[in-house]
Structures are given as C-alpha cells and as structure tokens.
Amino acid sequence: xxxxxxxxxxxxxxxxxxxxxxxxxxxxxxxxxxxxxxxxxxxxxxxxxxxxxxxxxxxxxxxxxxxxxxxxxxxxxxxxxxxxxxxxxxxxxxxxxxxxxxxxxxxxxxxxxxxxxxxxxxxxxxxxxxxxxxxxxxxxxxxxxxxxxxxxxxxxxxxxxxxxxxxxxxxxxxxxxxxxxxxxxxxxxxxxxxxxxxxxxxxxxxxxxxxxxxxxxxxxxxxxxxxxxxxxxxxxxxxxxxxxxxxxxxxxxxxxxxxxxxxxxxxxxxxxxxxxxxxxxxxxxxx
Amino acid sequence: xxxxxxxxxxxxxxxxxxxxxxxxxxxxxxxxxxxxxxxxxxxxxxxxxxxxxxxxxxxxxxxxxxxxxxxxxxxxxxxxxxxxxxxxxxxxxxxxxxxxxxxxxxxxxxxxxxxxxxxxxxxxxxxxxxxxxxxxxxxxxxxxxxxxxxxxxxxxxxxxxxxxxxxxxxxxxxxxxxxxxxxxxxxxxxxxxxxxxxxxxxxxxxxxxxxxxxxxxxxxxxxxxxxxxxxxxxxxxxxxxxxxxxxxxxxxxxxxxxxxxxxxxxxxxxxxxxxxxxxxxxxxxxxxxxxxxxxxxxxxxxxxxxxxxxxxxxxxxxxxxxxxxxxxxxxxxxxxxxxxx
Numbered sequence: 001x002x003x004x005x006x007x008x009x010x011x012x013x014x015x016x017x018x019x020x021x022x023x024x025x026x027x028x029x030x031x032x033x034x035x036x037x038x039x040x041x042x043x044x045x046x047x048x049x050x051x052x053x054x055x056x057x058x059x060x061x062x063x064x065x066x067x068x069x070x071x072x073x074x075x076x077x078x079x080x081x082x083x084x085x086x087x088x089x090x091x092x093x094x095x096x097x098x099x100x101x102x103x104x105x106x107x108x109x110x111x112x113x114x115x116x117x118x119x120x121x122x123x124x125x126x127x128x129x130x131x132x133x134x135x136x137x138x139x140x141x142x143x144x145x146x147x148x149x150x151x152x153x154x155x156x157x158x159x160x161x162x163x164x165x166x167x168x169x170x171x172x173x174x175x176x177x178x179x180x181x182x183x184x185x186x187x188x189x190x191x192x193x194x195x196x197x198x199x200x201x202x203x204x205x206x207x208x209x210x211x212x213x214x215x216x217x218x219x220x221x222x223x224x225x226x227x228x229x230x231x232x233x234x235x236x237x238x239x240x241x242x243x244x245x246x247x248x249x250x251x252x253x254x255x256x257x258x259x260x261x262x263x264x265x266x267x268x269x270x271x272x273x274x275x276x277x278x279x280x281x282x283x284x285x286x287x
Numbered sequence: 288x289x290x291x292x293x294x295x296x297x298x299x300x301x302x303x304x305x306x307x308x309x310x311x312x313x314x315x316x317x318x319x320x321x322x323x324x325x326x327x328x329x330x331x332x333x334x335x336x337x338x339x340x341x342x343x344x345x346x347x348x349x350x351x352x353x354x355x356x357x358x359x360x361x362x363x364x365x366x367x368x369x370x371x372x373x374x375x376x377x378x379x380x381x382x383x384x385x386x387x388x389x390x391x392x393x394x395x396x397x398x399x400x401x402x403x404x405x406x407x408x409x410x411x412x413x414x415x416x417x418x419x420x421x422x423x424x425x426x427x428x429x430x431x432x433x434x435x436x437x438x439x440x441x442x443x444x445x446x447x448x449x450x451x452x453x454x455x456x457x458x459x460x461x462x463x464x465x466x467x468x469x470x471x472x473x474x475x476x477x478x479x480x481x482x483x484x485x486x487x488x489x490x491x492x493x494x495x496x497x498x499x500x501x502x503x504x505x506x507x508x509x510x511x512x513x514x515x516x517x518x519x520x521x522x523x524x525x526x527x528x529x530x531x532x533x534x535x536x537x538x539x540x541x542x543x544x545x546x547x548x549x550x551x552x553x554x555x556x557x558x559x560x561x562x563x564x565x566x567x568x569x570x571x572x573x574x575x576x577x578x579x580x581x582x583x584x585x586x587x588x589x590x591x592x593x594x595x596x597x598x599x600x601x602x603x604x605x606x607x608x609x610x611x612x613x614x615x616x617x618x619x620x621x622x623x624x625x626x627x628x
C-alpha cells in the first residue's frame with residue numbers, strides 16, 4: 001500500500017485489492033528466492049521472470065489478464081451468503097464471511113463476468129482463493145450456475161479458473177450439493193454444445209476439483225499447480241508415507257491423462273481463444 | 288450359477304453368524320451401556336434357568352420390558368454424534384444385506400471395463416417386487432479381512448466408473464436405478480489420485496443429472512461427502528432414521544475448524560448431519576423409520592421398510608414421462624442452496 005492509499009479512508013478507496021500476492025515494491029519469488037520488482041512482475045502477469053514460477057493471483061486480476069480490456073460485466077454480483085445453519089465453530093461463520101469480505105473486497109469466493117476474448121463474447125468466472133480458501137458454498141454454486149446458464153442461453157463459451165480448497169464446511173450439506181448443482185448446469189451446457197474450458201490453477205482440490213473443475217471439454221492446468229481430490233496432508237496421513245516430489249502437480253496430472261494441456265499464464269489468452277475458435281469453426285483470432 | 292448360490296449362501300451365513308449369537312453380541316455403543324447392563328442381567332437369569340426354585344420367567348419378562356422402555360427413552364433423544372455412531376455400527380446392515388432381503392435374485396455385475404473391479408461398490412440387476420431394477424451401492428466389510436478387501440466402503444475411481452457403466456446400462460434398458468449410500472468417503476489414496484478420483488466423481492455427477500431413467504437414492508448408513516454424492520444425485524433422496532449425510536466427517540471437520548478431532552461431537556451437531564435436520568432443509572424426501580435400537584437390531588424389518596418406500600417412490604416416478612422427470616430433477620438440483628440477492 002502506498003502512503004497515499006494509507007491516508008485514504010478505506011471506504012473511499014474504490015480499488016479492489018486481492019492479497020494473494022504480498023504487498024510492497026519488491027517481491028520475493030517463493031520458488032527461486034529472486035527479488036523481483038513489482039511493476040515488472042505485474043507486467044509479467046505474476047509469473048517469475050527468472051524461474052517461470054506462477055504465483056497465485058486474485059479473481060479480478062485473473063479476469064482482467066484474460067479478457068479484453070474494459071469488456072467485463074459482472075453476473076449475479078449481488079448474491080450473498082445466508083448462513084443457513086447459523087454455523088459456529090471457534091468463530092461464527094457470519095464473522096468469517098464479513099472478515100473475508102473486508103479482506104478481499106468480494107462478496108464471496110467466485111467472480112463471474114461476461115466479456116470478450118479477442119472480441120468473441122464469452123462468459124468467464126474465477127475463484128478468489130483469498131476468500132475462505134476459495135471454498136464453494138451456496139453463493140459460489142449459484143453464481144457458477146447463472147454464469148453457465150448465461151453461457152447456454154447466449155451460446156457464449158464458458159471459461160472457469162478454479163482455485164479452491166473444496167466445499168465450504170460451514171454450509172455443510174448445502175455446500176456438498178453445490179457439486180451436484182454446478183455439474184448439472186454443465187450437463188445442460190454440454191447438451192447445447194457450448195464449449196466449456198476449465199483452467200485449473202494452484203490449488204484446486206476437494207469438492208471443486210471433483211465437480212466443475214474436471215468437467216471441461218478441455219481441462220487446462222497452469223504449470224506446477226497443486227490439483228487433486230484429497231489434499232496432500234490427508235493422503236500422507238492415510239497412507240503413512242511421504243508423497244513423492246511432484247505428486248498432484250499439473251505435470252503429474254498431464255502424465256496421468258487428467259488434463260489436456262499445461263499452459264503458461266502468459267499464453268492462456270491466445271491458447272484458449274484459438275481453441276474456442278477451432279471448436280466454433282472460426283479462423284485463428286488475431287491478437 | 289454355482290457361484291451365485293455360493294455367494295448367497297455365504298451371505299446368509301454371515302448374517303446368521305453376526306446376528307444369531309444372542310443379544311450379548313449386539314456390540315452396544317457407549318451411550319447404550321445402561322441397556323447393555325440390563326441385557327446382561329437378562330442373559331444371566333436365562334442361564335440360571337429352570338433349576339432355580341423361584342420362577343425366573345416373570346423377572347425376565349419384567350427386565351425385558353424395562354430394557355425396551357430404556358432403549359426407547361435413550362433413542363428418543365439421541366444427539367447427532369450418537370446417531371453417527373449408529374450409522375457406523377459394525378453390525379449395521381449393508382447393501383448386500385438389503386439386497387439379500389428384497390432382491391434375492393440380484394446378479395452382481397463387475398468391473399469398469401477400463402482398469403479394475405472395485406469391491407467397495409456393488410452393482411448389478413435385480414427385481415424389486417417383480418420389476419427390473421439396477422442396484423448400485425457402497426459395500427463395507429463385516430470382518431477385518433472383508434473390510435480391507437472392500438476398502439472400508441471407500442470407492443476408488445474404478446468404482447465410480449463401474450457405477451457410471453451400470454447407470455448407462457440402466458438407461459439403455461429402461462430400468463430405474465436404486466442406489467444405496469454407505470461410505471465414509473471416496474478413497475484418499477495415491478492410486479486413486481493417479482487414476483483421477485476427482486474426474487470420476489465429477490463425471491458421475493454430470494451423468495446422473497441428465498440420465499433418462501428414474502434414480503432413487505437411500506442413505507442407509509454413512510453419507511460421506513463427495514464419495515456418497517457421486518451415486519446420490521437423482522429424483523428422490525431417502526434416509527434411514529439413523530443414517531447421516533455430511534460434507535466432511537465430523538472428525539475431519541473438527542480437526543480443521545476446531546483444530547482438534549476430539550471436538551467431533553460439536554462438529555456433528557453444527558453440521559446438522561442427521562436425517563431430521565436434512566429433511567427440515569428440504570434435502571430429504573422421506574425418513575425411513577428404523578426398528579427400535581437401530582436397523583441392526585432387526586435387519587429384516589429395516590429392509591422391509593426400505594423396500595416399501597422404494598416401491599412407493601418408484602410408482603410415483605412412473606407417473607412422469609421422461610422429459611417431465613428430467614425437468615423436475617433439474618429443477619430440484621438447481622434449487623440446492625440458500626443465498627440472498
């Protein structure tokens with residue numbers, strides 16, 4: 001945060017910030033320890049210029065990087081959680097939500113928009129991992145389904161960027177059933193023969209991985225993203241041994257036939273645009 | 288043919304073996320201890336038997352009445368965690384037990400045609416009151432050896448892919464699908480990850496949403512998260528009275544949110560995992576009452592209740608043509624969730 005922003009009361013500040021990436025002028029790459037200049041990193045879409053490590057980025061930034069500039073319109077922005085169980089563990093779920101809202105500036109863990117990709121209208125949605133671990137509850141499920149419906153009704157391809165620990169425990173069975181709900185919405189989309197591209201980013205596990213994230217006509221992973229059903233700690237506890245290096249990383253999934261391709265973040269726009277163009281029998285989009 | 292009879296025989300045998308040994312072997316749970324003590328007394332008196340001078344029959348009858356009343360009173364105010372214990376009771380009837388009762392001509396069909404047969408899921412064709420039905424259910428093991436073989440009822444990707452194959456077959460031959468849910472969850476092992484556990488579950492959800500045949504699911508024991516849901520999407524969801532259904536096990540939830548697995552009881556309450564709570568939320572269409580003390584006290588009676596409920600709901604679904612059925616299913620699934628605009 002700059003000194004000027006610090007002086008501004010937060011209510012007036014309109015810029016929505018995601019904290020997936022540490023603040024400051026210099027940022028250290030978690031992978032190669034290189035000290036990186038922030039503006040340079042931003043220009044490089046938060047991919048380390050030294051070692052190509054893909055840092056986690058927030059939902060807004062993700063969509064901004066992916067879609068044509070100034071083309072976005074949000075879908076179902078007003079939806080908010082109702083805390084149907086009045087859930088309380090060491091903290092109230094309500095408080096966790098408002099905390100997450102303050103921290104991320106988002107109402108919940110998924111942002112869905114319409115926009116254009118190389119001028120082709122599309123629907124895109126992205127998980128906000130900083131919002132309660134990108135967990136999927138009723139709002140995430142409903143937003144995703146509305147995005148899918150918009151996509152089906154207007155025959156606009158759907159692209160989703162997942163980053164999630166899975167279902168949101170505080171909504172218990174409500175959240176589990178979002179797996180069924182989002183998958184059913186994709187089944188309708190599939191019947192309409194509208195393309196759906198799922199981009200799996202670091203990390204995608206649990207209920208999100210076991211529903212919408214794996215159901216792409218094409219599943220794309222960012223390099224070295226952690227992707228799996230069970231989290232590595234759970235597996236380690238279950239099998240009682242350390243997991244091999246690279247287990248559940250994108251390259252492992254590619255080897256095992258779970259994802260179609262691994263695409264560098266800086267090439268995502270072009271690659272997805274060209275894929276969609278082929279599915280829709282259009283010439284290669286010009287950038 | 289021979290094989291079928293063999294399995295049927297072992298199956299009968301295992302029931303006799305597990306249930307025919309008298310009340311002492313009912314494996315009482317912690318909160319059932321007062322009942323266990325009474326039952327022990329009754330058993331003792333029986334042993335004393337006729338060679339005693341006093342008439343024991345009267346005393347036995349009195350104690351039996353007391354035991355039933357006590358059971359009723361304890362079972363009328365069970366907490367979610369206690370119900371979870373009943374749902375996981377080692378003697379609770381499993382899929383194969385139910386099939387033995389209400390679909391005696393069940394033929395098990397094996398394998399996903401790609402990799403393996405997963406014994407944690409049992410599937411095949413049978414008849415329910417004369418009509419052909421595709422049955423798919425989780426199967427836990429009764430003894431240690433079988434538990435290991437069936438992986439404690441935790442399916443691997445090949446299990447879900449086998450289920451998908453059966454579902455498509457059911458659609459092809461216009462058979463309704465009945466699924467029996469009883470799993471701690473999908474297998475969280477290395478092999479499962481290698482073979483795409485996530486994809487297998489996701490694809491099942493996708494398939495069931497649009498399958499052109501009626502689907503009824505019954506939670507007969509543990510409804511463990513995505514591993515349960517993967518065979519649990521359809522037109523009806525029924526739950527046995529002491530079954531549970533949750534997004535994560537109470538222990539798992541407790542260790543993440545309370546940072547201690549010992550808070551499982553609190554987590555079980557907070558997540559509202561019981562049939563009653565889930566019916567209040569509109570997820571469950573009917574709660575199937577269990578015999579006093581739980582389904583394991585009288586598996587035949589429990590099976591009869593399940594059978595009748597299945598017939599009732601199948602008949603209801605028969606009245607819809609397929610397009611209507613699918614429309615209602617889609618509306619049902621799309622309605623899951625609570626939010627404000």
